[in-house]
Amino acid sequence: MSTTHQAASAAAAGSPLRVVLAAEALRFTWPGGKTPCIDIEAFRIAAGESVFLHGPSGCGKSTLLSLLAGVLVADEGRVMLLGHDWSQLSGTQRDRSRVAHVGYIFQQFNLLPYLSVLDNVLLPCRFSARREAQASRNGNSRAEAEHLLDQMGLDRNLWKRQALQLSVGQQQRVAAARALIGQPEVVIADEPTSALDEDRREAFLDVLLTACVENHSALVFVSHDQRIAQRFARHVLLPEINRAATSAMAVDA
Incomplete structure (x- = not known):
């Protein structure tokens, strides 16, 4: 079932969609800046919802993603993940909550260059008992990592290579597999298809959207x-x- 059909079915049945991510009276100014680059009164995202966020360069897209994921903390207002305010958590607590509940495909991928492809995908499971347990439901987390890499179309002979040995497009697919492993409640993707050709892009979107549904x-x-x-x-x-x-x-x- 598509995400659109899923949302429509829930609405028709009268069942409210659970809000998993919410921004309220959100304002953020970069250090040294004179005016805010983010000024959002309200923005809410429900479980299972797919949101295409777009706009011209410089309008704050990547900054907003960092605020939603708790990488940055707002100057005013709040961002709530699963009912918890990022600003009320310490840096360590934010890191733990992020790895447990958020899959993030960064624009620059943020793979660890000297780790193998498989070890990069498994990183969330190494730092979060929740992600490890979810990834191991049908066997073990390594098998789940291999399944995701297969779905992403990454050749098996690349899995033991260091991440720095991959092409940009290959690194993007590894970053996506890492974001999806362990079924995080929220997946955030910053320009994840920019280095993929049309066929790879469509296959990538098929995997990403299907997994999120x-x-x-x-x-x-x-x-x-x-x-x-x-x-x-x-x-x-x-x-x-x-x-x-x-x-x-x-x-x-």
């Missing part, structure tokens, strides 16, 4: 590629909700 994971997906927007149930143009981005959109137009 099956795991009932919320997906926040940032991309400039409007060709793939139709595959997502909800579209958000960031300058429409980020009052600080109005000038950026005007300059880009």
Whole structure:
């Protein structure tokens, strides 16, 4: 069942979708900045929802993702993950909560260059008992990592290689497998298809969207590629909700 059909079915049945990620009165200014780059009154994402987040360069997309994932902490307002306010947690607590509940595909991938492909995918399981338990439900976490890499179309002869030996497109697929392992409640993806050709891009999206539906994971997906927007149930143009981005959109137009 597609994410759109899933949401429609829940609405028709009268069952409310559980909010897993929420921003309220959110404001953030980079150190040394004079004005906020993020000014959002409200933004909520439900379990199982797929969100295509787009907008011109400089409107705050990557910054918002970092705030949603607790990598950055807001100056004002709050971001709630599963009902917990990131700003009320210590740095160590945020790191633990993120690895347990959030799969993050960073724009620069953030793979550990000297670890093997398999060991990079397994990192969330090494640092989170929850992710390890979820990944081991049908066997063991290594088997789940191998299954995800197979789905991503990464040749098996690459799995024992160090991450630094891979092409950019191959690294993107490893980063996606790492984000999905252990069924996190939220998956955040920052331009994850930028280095993939059309066939690889479509196959990648098939795996990502199917996994999020099956795991009932919320997906926040940032991309400039409007060709793939139709595959997502909800579209958000960031300058429409980020009052600080109005000038950026005007300059880009």
